Amino acid sequence: MxxxxxxYFHDVATLMFLPPSLRNWGDLRVMILLxxxxxxxxxLYLVGRFLGRQPEGTINPAIVRMFQQRVQAWWLMYSxxxxxxxxxxxxxxxxxxxxxxxxxxxxxxxxxxxxxxxxALFWVFFVFTPAQFVLxxxxxAYYPVYSIMIPVFASLLIPARITLSGDAKRFLERxxxxxxxxxICVYSLSFAAAVLDVEIASExxxxxxxxxGGETQGExxxxxxxxxxxxxxxxxxxxxxxxxxxxxxxxxxxxIVQLADVFQYAWGRLLGKRVIAANINASRTWExxxxxxxxxxxxxxxxxxxxxxTWWGSAIMSMIxxxxxxxGGMTMSAIKRDRGVTDYGTLVxxxxxxxxxxxxxCFAAPVFYHLVPxxxxxx
Amino acid sequence: xxxxTNVLSVVAKLLCGSSVRWVDCQPETCQRVYxxxxxxxxDAMILWSSLPRQLRIVTRPVAAKDYWEKGIVRKYMAxxxxxxxxxxxxxxxHRSPVELMIQAIxxxxxxxxxxxxxxxPDTEMREFKSGLYYLSKKRPDLExxxxxxxNVNRVLPRGEIIxxxxxxxxxxGPPMWLENGESKTTFLKRAREAVxxxxxx
Numbered sequence: 001m002x003x004x005x006x007x008y009f010h011d012v013a014t015l016m017f018l019p020p021s022l023r024n025w026g027d028l029r030v031m032i033l034l035x036x037x038x039x040x041x042x043x044l045y046l047v048g049r050f051l052g053r054q055p056e057g058t059i060n061p062a063i064v065r066m067f068q069q070r071v072q073a074w075w076l077m078y079s080x081x082x083x084x085x086x087x088x089x090x091x092x093x094x095x096x097x098x099x100x101x102x103x104x105x106x107x108x109x110x111x112x113x114x115x116x117x118x119x120a121l122f123w124v125f126f127v128f129t130p131a132q133f134v135l136x137x138x139x140x141a142y143y144p145v146y147s148i149m150i151p152v153f154a155s156l157l158i159p160a161r162i163t164l165s166g167d168a169k170r171f172l173e174r175x176x177x178x179x180x181x182x183x184i185c186v187y188s189l190s191f192a193a194a195v196l197d198v199e200i201a202s203e204x205x206x207x208x209x210x211x212x213g214g215e216t217q218g219e220x221x222x223x224x225x226x227x228x229x230x231x232x233x234x235x236x237x238x239x240x241x242x243x244x245x246x247x248x249x250x251x252x253x254x255x256i257v258q259l260a261d262v263f264q265y266a267w268g269r270l271l272g273k274r275v276i277a278a279n280i281n282a283s284r285t286w287e288x289x290x291x292x293x294x295x296x297x298x299x300x301x302x303x304x305x306x307x308x309x310t311w312w313g314s315a316i317m318s319m320i321x322x323x324x325x326x327x328g329g330m331t332m333s334a335i336k337r338d339r340g341v342t343d344y345g346t347l348v349x350x351x352x353x354x355x356x357x358x359x360x361x362c363f364a365a366p367v368f369y370h371l372v373p374x375x376x377x378x379x
Numbered sequence: 380x381x382x383x384t385n386v387l388s389v390v391a392k393l394l395c396g397s398s399v400r401w402v403d404c405q406p407e408t409c410q411r412v413y414x415x416x417x418x419x420x421x422d423a424m425i426l427w428s429s430l431p432r433q434l435r436i437v438t439r440p441v442a443a444k445d446y447w448e449k450g451i452v453r454k455y456m457a458x459x460x461x462x463x464x465x466x467x468x469x470x471x472x473h474r475s476p477v478e479l480m481i482q483a484i485x486x487x488x489x490x491x492x493x494x495x496x497x498x499x500p501d502t503e504m505r506e507f508k509s510g511l512y513y514l515s516k517k518r519p520d521l522e523x524x525x526x527x528x529x530n531v532n533r534v535l536p537r538g539e540i541i542x543x544x545x546x547x548x549x550x551x552g553p554p555m556w557l558e559n560g561e562s563k564t565t566f567l568k569r570a571r572e573a574v575x576x577x578x579x580x
Contacts, residue, residue, distance in 0.1 A: 109546040
């Protein structure tokens with residue numbers, strides 16, 4: 001199946017039209033996925049418009065509004081991903097870093113800290129957050145540093161810095177708030193950026209290399225006659241080695257987590273009876289969770305072509321992502337209920353904030369990052 | 380409006396991520412006195428930056444001379460915000476702050492004032508000083524617009540130098556005026572409550 005795909009996409013002329021950045025780093029599959037996502041989003045947008053125009057009383061306007069807001073947020077999210085993808089790896093890391101910075105900002109704005117935390121907050125915002133993403137941006141080799149900097153160094157330094165201000169009131173609580181904010185918004189999310197450095201099993205890459213290389217040499221007639229120079233052949237092989245670039249994995253992560261979120265909501269509305277914990281989130285039900293996880297598995301199979309996983313490996317991964325996403329959503333809901341707000345954005349304005357949109361991603365990203373090598377080996 | 384002014388207001392907006400809500404009030408260029416709670420040095424800058432451009436041109440924040448004349452940077456910033464600097468220490472009888480304000484606004488400018496007098500480290504607002512009362516007594520045509528500034532004190536608390544970029548919120552409420560024959564205490568109390576009410580809107 002993969003081989004067929006490749007012979008089709010490796011039309012040399014097509015590759016030549018692409019900007020050099022894409023030929024080197026990119027992946028045609030991701031481009032196709034991008035196209036598919038944009039088409040789906042366009043359809044969703046039109047559906048939202050259509051629903052908005054329905055006469056009053058037929059549909060709950062609150063649901064329509066929520067639907068439209070979500071679609072809007074996805075447009076933004078995928079424009080960011082697409083822009084980052086087209087520009088290259090480092091801009092993607094920078095963009096995710098900015099999102100993390102904003103999410104942390106929302107988190108800390110919502111949780112009350114005291115005057116004495118000011119300098120610790122300075123460290124959090126201007127030292128640890130940028131440092132984490134700089135390290136991730138510097139690549140895989142720095143994994144031993146960025147995987148422990150926040151959980152170990154920051155978690156020891158923050159309380160020590162707070163003590164210098166001499167304010168002991170609710171000390172443990174303040175320390176916990178700052179540290180949790182840093183862990184969820186910055187550390188966890190930084191693994192979404194680190195996904196770009198995931199080493200896809202070399203065996204698999206070699207596989208692809210051989211198959212497509214062999215094909216190009218075996219059937220020179222399939223390529224454009226004028227472009228079938230040795231140069232172009234080398235180019236094709238180079239691209240096919242990159243065929244399942246980690247950018248595809250990042251898309252996969254975001255896509256599956258978001259889809260699982262939506263399907264959990266949808267199943268919950270359709271069949272939901274047993275609420276998981278009404279005091280934390282009244283709209284999350286067991287039926288929704290199971291339905292969402294099952295649907296995520298189906299999506300995982302459908303999108304397995306973008307990943308290095310087998311179709312059933314992809315299904316397992318999608319189910320894990322769906323469960324982690326639900327865990328993230330529940331955890332963040334609990335924090336919000338504790339603070340007495342419904343959306344992180346409400347403290348800013350009437351609509352949901354960045355953190356409301358990425359809470360599930362924050363929980364799924366580090367798990368995804370660490371499971372990729374394992375799931376890749378399943379076959 | 381100079382380039383620095385624009386740059387500074389963009390920086391201020393980014394730093395405080397301020398969202399601005401106009402509640403029962405429209406951004407208009409008529410002469411107004413915006414009065415707000417005061418918790419941080421950034422207050423004047425943030426409030427001024429969050430006004431629409433046409434309003435910014437005709438609005439002058441009233442600020443403390445002793446703070447904003449110290450050093451070239453602060454002086455330059457105060458100039459670019461078109462701040463009206465008032466000496467808090469040497470108040471003369473014929474050049475009282477209110478007189479200065481009235482002179483400065485003429486029939487064109489609006490003002491941003493902080494009737495609490497100085498930055499307030501507590502969560503509860505202080506009593507208002509009487510300047511607002513005398514100002515509106517002399518110029519009853521000025522619209523008095525209450526403003527509540529939330530969270531800026533966490534961005535730059537009293538005594539700190541480096542700001543931390545948290546999100547803040549500015550709520551601008553419905554205009555009010557000095558009622559006929561209203562006493563100073565009742566008026567100041569009413570003004571203070573008008574600001575306080577915006578906290579929960």
